[in-house]
Amino acid sequence: MPVTRSSGSTRRTPSSSSHNLQIIGAPSGSTRPVTPAAYIQLQPAPSPFTLHAQPVINRTKQKQRAIPPPTNSEVIEISSDEEDLPQPPRRAVAPASSKSTDTRKEVRKLKDSNAALTLKLKSLQSELEAQKEKTRVLENTQKRNGGKDEIILDPSEVEDIVACGICTHPMLVPFILPGCGHTFCQKCLTGWFDTTLRNFIVAHPNYIPNNPMPGMQHMAFLMNNPANVGRL
Structure with missing residues (x-):
């Protein structure tokens, strides 16, 4: 049969055999019965020096503890697209001796x-x-x-300009040669041309001054009559 609770059970009450506890802080020698429910354990009051005291924390150790230990995870390499591009050719570096020579x-x-x-x-x-x-x-x-x-000039200053290049005397009657532009006196030019003609006749005794060279008459006729050129 199942166990049943009897209705006549009585409530347990504290007996007179309760422990006599000594209240902390009571005068010595005094005791009174105290029930366990009413018992309050008194603790000594904290010291004023320990009220605001905080535990000293070593921040270096705290940082070391905060850093997680390295793990043996795989290293992922991040590659750039620039590595795939062709690199420009590098110029050959000249040796120091050639550089000094160029300098x-x-x-x-x-x-x-x-x-x-x-x-x-x-x-x-x-x-x-x-x-x-x-x-x-x-x-x-x-x-x-x-x-x-x-401007009045001293004759000595213009002596080299007015002097003839042949006789070196002042040119009283100067003449300018059209071929070269040189200036000589008339007497020197006449004597120079006469001497040149005389030397030519000596070198060519068959030369006739008043008779033109053979063929020159025919050339003179054509120049004077250009209409007859086509009839030849």
Whole structure:
């Protein structure tokens, strides 16, 4: 049969044999019965120095603990599209000896160019000094003339210009040769042409001055009568 609870069961009440507990903080020697339900364990009051005390945490150790240990996971390589593109060809690097040789050549060229420019500068400076001297002479001449437009020159200054190249005397009657533009005096030109003709006759005794050369008459006729050229 199943066990049944009897209705006549009585409520358990604390007996007089309850333990006599000593209340902490009560005067010594005093005891009174205290039930277990009403018992409160008293703890000593905390010290004021320990109320606000916080545990010191080592941040270095905390960081070390926060970093997870390396795992043996696979490494994924990220490739770029630029690796597939063809790389431009690299230029061959010249050795140091060839570079020094090229540098020496460039220095030599610069020195030669500098020397040429220095000579040209000296030449231009000399020309400038000559022009300054001519300008100074003209200014002095103009001062002697009293500022007039006419310039009076010293005969010694124009002696080389008016002298004949054959007799070296002043050309009283100058003549200009049309072929070359040289200027000589009339007496020298006449004597020079006479001497040339005389030497030619000596070298060619059969030459007749008043008779043209053979064939020249026929050529002169054609030049004077161009209409007869087609009849030949």
